[in-house]
Amino acid sequence: MYIIKLAETLLPFQQLPIEDLCSLASRSITVPLTAAVPESTEDILLKGFTALNMENEKIETAQQFYTWFSKIQARMDQDEGTKYREMRDYLYGFQEQCDAILNDVNTALLHLESLQKQYLFVSTKTGTLHEACEQLLREQSELVDLAESIQQKLSYFNELENINAKLNSPTLSVNSEGFIPTLAKLDDCITYVSSHCLIEQIEQRTEKSSEYQQLLSEIHQCYLDQRELLLGPSISSTIADLTSQNNKDHCALVRSGCAFLVRVCQDEHRLYNEFFTKPTPKLDELLEKLCLSWYDVFRPLIIHVNHLETLSELCGILKNEMLEDHVQNNVEQLGAFSAVAKQMLEDVQERLVYRTHIYIQTDIVGYKPAPGDLAYPDKLEMMEQIAQSLKDEQTKLPVADSSFADVQLEDPDSKNVIKSGNTEVLNPRPQSTISPADLHGMWYPTVRRTLVCLSKLYRCIDRAVFQGLSQEALSACIHSLLGAADSIIKNKTQTDGQLFLIKHLLILREQIAPFHTDFAIKEISLDLKKTREAAFKMLNPRSVPRLFRLSSNNSILEFLLEGSPEIKEHYIDSKKEVDRNLKSACEKFIQHQTKLFVGHLEEFMTKINLLLSASN
Numbered sequence: 342m343y344i345i346k347l348a349e350t351l352l353p354f355q356q357l358p359i360e361d362l363c364s365l366a367s368r369s370i371t372v373p374l375t376a377a378v379p380e381s382t383e384d385i386l387l388k389g390f391t392a393l394n395m396e397n398e399k400i401e402t403a404q405q406f407y408t409w410f411s412k413i414q415a416r417m418d419q420d421e422g423t424k425y426r427e428m429r430d431y432l433y434g435f436q437e438q439c440d441a442i443l444n445d446v447n448t449a450l451l452h453l454e455s456l457q458k459q460y461l462f463v464s465t466k467t468g469t470l471h472e473a474c475e476q477l478l479r480e481q482s483e484l485v486d487l488a489e490s491i492q493q494k495l496s497y498f499n500e501l502e503n504i505n506a507k508l509n510s511p512t513l514s515v516n517s518e519g520f521i522p523t524l525a526k527l528d529d530c531i532t533y534v535s536s537h538c539l540i541e542q543i544e545q546r547t548e549k550s551s552e553y554q555q556l557l558s559e560i561h562q563c564y565l566d567q568r569e570l571l572l573g574p575s576i577s578s579t580i581a582d583l584t585s586q587n588n589k590d591h592c593a594l595v596r597s598g599c600a601f602l603v604r605v606c607q608d609e610h611r612l613y614n615e616f617f618t619k620p621t622p623k624l625d626e627l628l629e630k631l632c633l634s635w636y637d638v639f640r641p642l643i644i645h646v647n648h649l650e651t652l653s654e655l656c657g658i659l660k661n662e663m664l665e666d667h668v669q670n671n672v673e674q675l676g677a678f679s680a681v682a683k684q685m686l687e688d689v690q691e692r693l694v695y696r697t698h699i700y701i702q703t704d705i706v707g708y709k710p711a712p713g714d715l716a717y718p719d720k721l722e723m724m725e726q727i728a729q730s731l732k733d734e735q736t737k738l739p740v741a742d743s744s745f746a747d748v749q750l751e752d753p754d755s756k757n758v759i760k761s762g763n764t765e766v767l768n769p770r771p772q773s774t775i776s777p778a779d780l781h782g783m784w785y786p787t788v789r790r791t792l793v794c795l796s797k798l799y800r801c802i803d804r805a806v807f808q809g810l811s812q813e814a815l816s817a818c819i820h821s822l823l824g825a826a827d828s829i830i831k832n833k834t835q836t837d838g839q840l841f842l843i844k845h846l847l848i849l850r851e852q853i854a855p856f857h858t859d860f861a862i863k864e865i866s867l868d869l870k871k872t873r874e875a876a877f878k879m880l881n882p883r884s885v886p887r888l889f890r891l892s893s894n895n896s897i898l899e900f901l902l903e904g905s906p907e908i909k910e911h912y913i914d915s916k917k918e919v920d921r922n923l924k925s926a927c928e929k930f931i932q933h934q935t936k937l938f939v940g941h942l943e944e945f946m947t948k949i950n951l952l953l954s955a956s957n
Contacts, residue, residue: 497530561621610674628677652693656801659686705817717841787821839930846923
């Protein structure tokens with residue numbers, strides 16, 4: 342500051358002498374009159390030099406002055422900028438304080454924001470809690486009202502024990518004062534229960550809550566348990582009575598037992614619908630369990646039945662009368678009975694197939710013909726004589742009367758039965774051509790048994806099973822006819838044997854025509870021809886050295902590649918077999934008859950040819 346004041350009082354350095362500055366101290370310095378003169382210029386200069394650390398230096402030349410002056414000017418500039426630097430530093434301090442305040446303000450804002458969020462969270466929770474409390478209060482009020490309503494409704498049911506105790510009391514008297522009010526209360530309870538069906542109310546609410554569904558399921562189970570306790574002994578005793586009454590008549594037993602179970606199932610469904618509107622599978626489970634008690638009694642009886650007619654009639658009862666007539670007309674109520682009836686039908690069919698196999702082996706394949714069975718053509722001629730005598734007698738009577746009993750072989754389609762008076766025969770030929778010799782009673786026994794067996798099986802078993810059995814039966818029948826024809830040829834003539842075979846093959850072809858089924862079956866066989874040849878080739882002594890060769894010419898490798906067995910499929914058609922045997926029999930018959938009629942003529946022509954050749 343002293344230097345600044347001094348500089349303001351000094352002249353510009355241009356006015357100073359350049360060459361001689363030694364007399365600076367002795368010469369006076371011109372200063373403006375307006376300038377304030379300090380007390381002592383020397384003191385000021387001394388202070389200035391002291392501030393510049395030049396108190397011991399002297400300014401003798403202009404260069405030294407310039408140096409001194411530049412330092413003074415630099416110091417002046419420095420002193421002049423000090424206040425600005427101080428102001429800057431002062432402002433920096435304020436800036437730092439403002440930044441600190443701003444940081445504090447931001448931190449405070451963050452705290453306020455967090456506090457606001459917490460406030461909103463607490464406010465929301467408080468509002469939710471308040472609403473929940475109000476909801477709980479409303480629910481409490483509703484539950485109280487519901488409890489009062491339930492208590493009021495339960496009062497009618499709670500009276501049951503009180504009324505029951507009063508009515509069972511030994512001191513009860515109809516003349517007592519409490520008897521009439523007890524009856525009145527009982528009437529009120531009955532009226533309420535009749536007008537308020539609780540089960541219906543529960544069923545209406547099952548879709549809204551699983552608890553109602555569970556409750557309804559428990560009610561169903563309780564109801565069905567009680568019904569089982571009531572029905573079980575009754576059904577068992579009834580089945581036992583039916584079994585004892587029809588012990589020898591299996592068909593009547595099955596028909597009466599099934600009819601009884603049908604009524605039970607229908608009655609139980611109607612009774613169930615009186616209490617409930619929604620169905621439950623548990624009812625069918627109960628009814629099926631009850632029907633199985635009948636099945637347990639029925640099955641041991643079936644496995645001991647040997648007669649094909651009885652088994653086929655049982656199949657007809659179960660299949661036609663029960664399943665097709667009753668079950669199909671009322672599937673909903675007879676579902677449980679249907680399952681048991683189908684199981685019974687399968688058992689009967691299985692037994693029928695088994696007994697049919699045995700019947701074919703014993704009564705068709707193993708049939709030993711009696712002498713009367715092979716008495717051809719004697720028995721046919723006798724029947725024709727009887728028929729002629731009957732015809733002569735009928736012409737003498739005013740009213741025609743048939744002397745033949747009704748005879749009928751079941752036709753599967755019931756379309757080819759021809760009636761002649763009181764006689765029905767399975768023959769599509771016109772009535773005028775029917776001969777007593779054509780009645781199936783005159784047929785060879787194996788033919789009659791085969792056709793009767795097939796007619797019984799046709800509607801009783803599945804089509805595929807019937808095809809297999811029919812093929813087996815027809816093959817056995819053809820084999821028996823061929824054997825019988827050979828026996829007739831040995832005992833009579835070749836013509837009689839051939840006519841016998843042709844007649845019965847025609848009967849077979851005619852009678853199996855109404856069966857609308859395929860008599861062809863597929864058989865699968867294993868052909869080991871290549872395996873056998875490959876084995877012989879491998880065991881050939883020439884092939885032994887090649888057994889262990891590590892090349893393609895190895896005997897074991899050739900056996901594995903070439904010796905694999907082949908699976909072959911071939912079809913056996915019984916109807917075609919009948920036609921083939923019939924064709925063969927007719928051809929042999931024609932050849933034989935031609936030889937009988939033309940044989941002598943051939944011998945005569947041969948002799949003539951020999952004579953002509955001799956004469957030539």
